[in-house]
Every structure is written in structure tokens, then in C-alpha cells.
Amino acid sequence: MLLSASGMLGLQAQTLTFKTARFKAMDDPACAAPSYDDKNWQTLKVTQVWDGQGVPENTRYGWYRFTMRIPKSLVEASDLKECLEFHLGPIDDADEAYLNGTLIGKTGKMPSDEGGYHSAWSTPRVYQVKLDSKAIRWDEENVLAVRCYSGNHPGGMFVPEGVVVKVPSRIDGTTLSFSRKPSAKEPTCTVQLGSTHQTALSGQLTVEVIDPETEQTLNTITRKVSGVKAGKPVSVDVPYDLSRMLQIKASFKEKKSGCTVASIHQPQYILTPAAPAAPRFNTPALYGARPGSPIHFRFGVSGERPMKITSSNLPAGLSINPDNGALSGSIAKPGGYTFTVCAENAKGKAEQKFTIRVGSKIALTPPMGWNSWNCWGLSVTQDKVISSAKALIEKGLADYGYAYMNIDDGWEAPQRNADGTIAVNEKFPSMKELGDWLHSEGLKFGIYSSPGDLTCGGYLGSIDHELQDAESYNSWGVDYLKYDWCGYGRKHATEPDNQTVASFVRPYLLMERCLRQQPRDIFYSLCQYGMADVWKWGEAVDANSWRTTGDITDTWTSMYDIGFVRQAELQPYAKPGHWNDPDMLIVGKVGWSANLRDSRLTPDEQYTHISLWTLLASNMLIGCDLAQLDDFTIGLLCNNEVNAVNQDILGIQAKRDIEDGDIQIWTRPLSDGSRAVGIFNVGAEPMRVDFGKYLKQLGLEGLSSVRDLWRQKDLSTTDLRYYIPTHGVRYIKVK
Numbered sequence: 001m002l003l004s005a006s007g008m009l010g011l012q013a014q015t016l017t018f019k020t021a022r023f024k025a026m027d028d029p030a031c032a033a034p035s036y037d038d039k040n041w042q043t044l045k046v047t048q049v050w051d052g053q054g055v056p057e058n059t060r061y062g063w064y065r066f067t068m069r070i071p072k073s074l075v076e077a078s079d080l081k082e083c084l085e086f087h088l089g090p091i092d093d094a095d096e097a098y099l100n101g102t103l104i105g106k107t108g109k110m111p112s113d114e115g116g117y118h119s120a121w122s123t124p125r126v127y128q129v130k131l132d133s134k135a136i137r138w139d140e141e142n143v144l145a146v147r148c149y150s151g152n153h154p155g156g157m158f159v160p161e162g163v164v165v166k167v168p169s170r171i172d173g174t175t176l177s178f179s180r181k182p183s184a185k186e187p188t189c190t191v192q193l194g195s196t197h198q199t200a201l202s203g204q205l206t207v208e209v210i211d212p213e214t215e216q217t218l219n220t221i222t223r224k225v226s227g228v229k230a231g232k233p234v235s236v237d238v239p240y241d242l243s244r245m246l247q248i249k250a251s252f253k254e255k256k257s258g259c260t261v262a263s264i265h266q267p268q269y270i271l272t273p274a275a276p277a278a279p280r281f282n283t284p285a286l287y288g289a290r291p292g293s294p295i296h297f298r299f300g301v302s303g304e305r306p307m308k309i310t311s312s313n314l315p316a317g318l319s320i321n322p323d324n325g326a327l328s329g330s331i332a333k334p335g336g337y338t339f340t341v342c343a344e345n346a347k348g349k350a351e352q353k354f355t356i357r358v359g360s361k362i363a364l365t366p367p368m369g370w371n372s373w374n375c376w377g378l379s380v381t382q383d384k385v386i387s388s389a390k391a392l393i394e395k396g397l398a399d400y401g402y403a404y405m406n407i408d409d410g411w412e413a414p415q416r417n418a419d420g421t422i423a424v425n426e427k428f429p430s431m432k433e434l435g436d437w438l439h440s441e442g443l444k445f446g447i448y449s450s451p452g453d454l455t456c457g458g459y460l461g462s463i464d465h466e467l468q469d470a471e472s473y474n475s476w477g478v479d480y481l482k483y484d485w486c487g488y489g490r491k492h493a494t495e496p497d498n499q500t501v502a503s504f505v506r507p508y509l510l511m512e513r514c515l516r517q518q519p520r521d522i523f524y525s526l527c528q529y530g531m532a533d534v535w536k537w538g539e540a541v542d543a544n545s546w547r548t549t550g551d552i553t554d555t556w557t558s559m560y561d562i563g564f565v566r567q568a569e570l571q572p573y574a575k576p577g578h579w580n581d582p583d584m585l586i587v588g589k590v591g592w593s594a595n596l597r598d599s600r601l602t603p604d605e606q607y608t609h610i611s612l613w614t615l616l617a618s619n620m621l622i623g624c625d626l627a628q629l630d631d632f633t634i635g636l637l638c639n640n641e642v643n644a645v646n647q648d649i650l651g652i653q654a655k656r657d658i659e660d661g662d663i664q665i666w667t668r669p670l671s672d673g674s675r676a677v678g679i680f681n682v683g684a685e686p687m688r689v690d691f692g693k694y695l696k697q698l699g700l701e702g703l704s705s706v707r708d709l710w711r712q713k714d715l716s717t718t719d720l721r722y723y724i725p726t727h728g729v730r731y732i733k734v735k
């Protein structure tokens with residue numbers, strides 16, 4: 001969302017801007033006092049987090065101090081004269097701000113606060129002080145001191161435009177916000193005009209629905225408004241078509257100052273067509289298992305329930321639960337076993353030939369499922385895993401192949417049992433029951449540990465207990481282990497050969513041997529952020545996937561860097577059984593804690609994210625709260641033609657074939673002889689792209705078919721001009 005202001009008669013507020021401050025990593029309440037001696041503190045940029053600026057590793061508390069003269073002329077330049085404002089930007093994770101020793105604002109919670117630590121890292125801080133407050137020393141030196149607490153990397157202030165101090169003008173406090181009206185039958189956007197100030201504003205609010213592709217205005221609503229002030233917003237509802245890419249533009253012209261503020265919002269749009277009521281198979285027709293290992297697989301079939309899923313020629317040793325399509329049993333002898341599966345409901349019947357390949361390889365297609373980290377962080381519980389699994393089934397995600405239910409960090413007890421086996425904490429009453437229940441639904445059970453003494457979240461790791469832990473996982477029915485370097489870094493630092501690749505391989509090889517002694521197939525997921533080019537040796541330790549980068553977060557910068565920049569050279573390393581992992585999905589409600597919010601990616605960015613991850617043959621692990629899935633997110637995750645690219649049994653990852661300014665074209669060959677093509681606009685402006693001009697370079701001359709994968713529609717083979725929004729994609733399959 002972009003909020004821009006333009007003024008004619010209005011006074012422009014004067015501002016003081018600070019890009020650096022005095023800083024010290026420590027915690028002492030005395031730092032709030034203006035007289036505190038900070039001469040020996042370091043000077044730190046406030047435009048970026050403290051990590052990487054010479055601040056000690058694992059700093060939790062730090063104080064920033066800004067010394068400033070606050071001129072009275074700031075007041076004279078304002079047509080509002082209400083308060084002095086401190087714009088501190090977002091802060092990782094919680095803060096308290098003091099002006100000359102007086103607390104003027106606080107966001108998030110520090111560990112000693114009531115209720116304990118709560119991160120509010122993404123909230124921009126704006127603290128107001130009344131102009132007549134004794135805390136302000138006009139035309140004299142003032143000290144703004146900010147106490148910060150960081151729960152985890154990264155930490156501190158990060159406000160790219162710098163800390164701004166001003167006495168706002170009338171128009172400055174205006175806010176325009178957009179939300180989907182939950183109660184409305186038809187998709188409706190509520191545009192709310194508000195103010196952060198006590199002075200009432202009046203003027204004209206205009207809301208337009210625009211088709212960005214044709215630049216046509218489809219609907220305009222104009223309203224005269226008055227009395228808008230803090231706590232007294234006004235709103236306008238505007239209906240829109242959910243199946244189209246649209247923009248909603250709101251502008252407010254304030255009467256007295258003549259200034260206008262405007263903001264553009266992109267509402268969510270659903271391109272995936274509704275699934276037919278008759279049964280449709282959505283999962284690949286191939287599954288790999290090792291000889292004698294228990295098989296847990298659920299046939300992904302969409303369509304009306306009740307539905308019966310059966311097979312008349314199942315290989316000996318296997319059975320299907322007809323009510324949920326869960327396949328179980330085991331096959332001892334290596335080989336290919338092909339059979340026909342039939343799904344039938346009141347609306348029709350579908351059949352699929354299915355092959356189980358019993359041999360040394362598992363994960364013949366990338367894993368699909370859910371992981372607790374991006375939503376619950378360390379607050380994950382057994383109940384949350386169960387409710388998420390139920391939602392996975394109820395909301396139809398299991399019908400599209402999402403099967404792994406993976407507990408990330410936060411399940412271990414502080415101490416091992418007396419016999420050295422790993423103990424679970426009070427949040428997980430019974431791992432065995434959880435595993436059994438997931439398997440009865442045809443789902444799979446995943447868990448997390450570290451080769452070090454402690455995990456990233458400070459829970460017990462597996463060091464010196466690798467075999468015991470692998471045995472516990474087997475006894476609980478674990479099907480997936482994410483093995484996260486973290487605490488191992490301390491041991492590694494002391495090893496004499498820590499410059500060698502062997503030193504990075506060692507802990508992973510050790511656990512691999514322990515896992516392979518277990519009589520079950522455990523997907524082995526390496527998480528060490530790409531160190532020592534893990535993609536070059538991941539297969540050698542029989543890893544099924546390896547994280548290629550640090551942690552993803554729900555911003556364009558993070559997703560762009562991980563998806564577009566860091567995967568560009570990794571195409572040769574992915575193959576059936578062994579996948580590059582650019583980290584979990586950041587759609588839906590995420591938050592890395594008990595406080596969830598909508599992904600900060602725009603709808604276009606989310607289409608880009610899923611398109612790119614499917615092209616990259618990436619692990620498709622959903623990271624949001626499944627119980628709160630909305631239709632938009634379901635549309636993103638449950639498009640059978642899009643997912644089919646990810647699950648294609650050829651298993652060849654996409655390559656970036658074209659990079660032409662902001663246009664990137666990534667393509668991957670598919671097992672039916674066609675090619676999946678993602679045409680991405682990574683730039684900040686929408687683009688019109690003529691795909692035709694790249695055909696020769698892509699070896700695609702003489703196209704015989706073009707299919708829009710999101711819309712599931714055939715497109716012209718001659719007119720290949722596409723509108724691609726900012727950070728958006730046109731995802732096609734061509735022959």
C-alpha cells in the first residue's frame with residue numbers, strides 16, 4: 001500500500017531526521033536519563049538492524065540514544081499544533097522510548113513484563129507527546145533514549161528513512177486503510193479514513209475500482225465527510241470481483257488545507273477455478289518406499305464427500321481405507337507395483353493408475369505438507385498440530401497431496417530421561433498417539449532436532465544421543481526429520497578441521513546412519529542454511545532435501561533474495577529423492593509466535609511465490625495456521641495444474657533462462673513433453689511483456705499450445721503479450 005500526500009495550500013511539516021544514534025548492548029534503566037554519559041558508546045545506523053554492525057552476537061538488550069535540539073519553529077510550521085511525534089519505524093522486537101527520562105511509548109513486551117515476551121517487530125512505532133508536555137525542552141538539548149529487547153536474530157531498530165521527529169500538520173495524521181468486509185455476501189472492500197489527531201477533518205473521500213491491465217475505472221464512489229478524528233473514522237464499502245486482478249484507489253481531499261492523500265490497495269483475487277464435484281485425482285501417480293518399510297500415503301482426490309476410494313488389484317501387503325483414501329501396509333520385495341485406484345461419489349467416478357516403486361529411494365517428488373514454525377514458532381503444541389491436521393483434511397488440502405505434519409522446534413523437555421532418551425515437554429502429551437492418529441488419516445508425521453547441544457530455540461539437541469533419538473523417532477512413527485545445525489556451530493568452531501567440507505558433512509552423516517538403521521522411511525531434511533555448498537554433498541549423505549539459505553520471512557526482499565537470487569545456480573543439484581529447499585511457504589496467517597497476522601506479501605507476490613516454488617521443485621511446506629485458511633490462500637495452495645508442476649515425476653528443477661531487466665523467465669521440462677514457464681516481473685512497476693520475442697532464445701518456436709496454469713485456460717498461441725503486475729507472474733505451460 002502506498003500513501004502519498006500532495007499539498008497546495010497546506011503547510012509542509014518540518015522534520016528532524018536521524019540515521020544514526022549512540023548505542024550500547026546492555027540493559028540499565030539509568031540510560032533513560034538525559035545526563036547519562038554515552039560518550040564511549042558506539043555510533044550505530046538505525047536504518048538497519050544491529051546484527052552485522054559489530055554488535056556482540058546474541059545481544060538481547062540494547063539502548064539507543066539520540067541527542068537533539070528541538071526547535072520551536074517546528075510548531076510554527078504546523079497547521080495542526082497538537083503534538084510532537086517520534087517516528088521510530090519497526091523495531092526487532094520490543095521497545096520502550098524515553099524523552100528526557102519520561103516514558104513516551106512502548107510496543108511489544110519484554111521478558112519481565114506481565115504475560116512475558118511478545119514480539120511486535122513489524123509494527124511501525126509512532127509516539128506522540130503533547131506540545132505542552134514538560135518532557136519537551138524547546139530550543140534546548142533533548143535526549144530520546146530507546147530501550148530494545150530482541151528475542152532472536154535480528155535485533156534493534158531498522159527504519160530505512162531514519163528516525164523522524166516532527167509536529168505533524170493536519171493531513172499528516174490521515175490514515176487510509178483497506179480490509180475485506182467479513183460479513184458481506186459479495187466480496188466487498190471497506191475503505192476506512194481515519195486520523196491520529198484530535199482535530200476534526202472534513203473533505204471529500206473518493207474510492208475507485210480500477211482494472212490495472214486496461215487502466216479502466218470500473219466503479220467510483222464519492223463521499224463528503226466531516227468530523228474525522230482519532231477514534232472517529234469514517235468508512236466506505238465498495239464491492240469488487242474476486243476473480244479479477246484489480247486495484248482499489250482511495251483519495252481524500254482535506255478541505256481546510258487543500259491537501260490530498262491517496263493510497264492504492266490490491267485486494268486478494270482468486271484465479272484457481274473451483275474443483276469439479278465429481279472425483280478428480282490431484283496427486284502424482286508415483287510413490288517411493290524402501291523394502292519392508294511401513295507405507296503411509298493418502299490418495300489426493302478432490303470432489304464431493306462422501307466418496308469411496310478403492311482398488312481391485314492392490315499389491316499384496318497393502319490396504320486402502322475406502323473412507324479417507326489412506327493406503328497402508330508394506331512391500332518387502334524391491335520392484336515396481338502398479339495398480340488402479342478408483343474414486344467414486346454421487347457425482348461420478350475417476351480412476352488413476354498408480355505405481356509404488358519399492359527400492360532405495362523415497363521422496364520421488366518433493367514433500368508437501370505443513371510445518372509449525374512460520375505460524376506458531378516455539379508456541380507449538382500437540383493440540384495445535386492436531387487441529388492443523390484436521391483443518392488440512394476439512395479444508396481439502398489433503399485432497400491435493402499435502403500430507404506431512406511437521407513439528408518444528410519447541411517440543412523437547414529441558415532434560416533427557418535417566419536412560420538418555422529424549423523426553424517431550426508438557427505441550428506434547430504423547431508423540432506415539434499423535435503419530436498413530438496422523439497415520440490413520442494417511443498423513444505423515446515430522447519432527448525437528450539439531451546435531452548440536454541445543455536447537456535454535458534453545459531446546460535440547462541430539463548431540464551424543466543420535467542413535468537413541470533415531471530410535472525414539474521410529475517408535476513414535478516419525479516420517480520426517482528436520483535436522484537444524486544451530487547449536488552445533490559452537491562445537492564446530494572448536495574443531496581443528498572446521499575449514500573443510502568434511503567437518504560440515506560429519507554431523508549429518510552421523511544422523512543419516514542412525515536413521516537408516518530404523519525400519520521405516522524417514523525423510524531426511526538438512527537445515528544448515530546452505531553452508532559449504534550443501535547442495536553439492538546433500539545427496540551423498542542421502543538427504544532428501546537441504547535448506548539452501550537462511551530463514552525466509554514474509555517480505556518481498558526476503559522472498560526475492562531466497563527464490564530468485566539464491567536458487568539461480570542450483571538447478572543441477574535437484575533430482576527425484578533429493579531436493580533443494582528454499583524454505584517454507586509464507587502465505588496465509590503467519591507470525592512465528594502465538595500472534596498471527598496475514599502474510600505481508602501482496603496478492604501478486606503470493607502468486608509469484610507459489611509459482612516460483614513449484615517451478616523450483618521445492619518442498620511445499622505450508623507455514624500458516626491452517627485453521628484460519630481463507631479462500632484466497634486455499635486457491636493458492638490447491639491449484640492442481642500448478643501443483644502438478646511441483647510434483648512432476650521427471651523431477652527437473654527450473655532454470656532461469658532469461659533475465660532481461662526486471663523480467664525473468666524460468667522454465668522447467670515436464671514429463672509429458674511440455675514445459676512450465678514462469679514469466680516474472682521483479683520490478684517495482686507493472687510491465688507489458690511480449691513473450692513472443694523470447695521464443696527463439698528459449699527454443700520454443702512454433703508453439704502448439706499455451707495454457708494459463710493459474711486460470712486453467714488455454715491462451716492464444718500467436719498473441720503472446722501479457723500484462724504482468726509489479727512483483728507478479730504469468731505462469732504458463734507450453735508445448
Ligand code: GLA
Nearest residue numbers: 373408409456457484527551
Ligand atoms: C532455524 C531454522 C528455522 C526454524 C528455527 C527453529 O532458524 O532455520 O526454520 O526451524 O531454527 O528454532
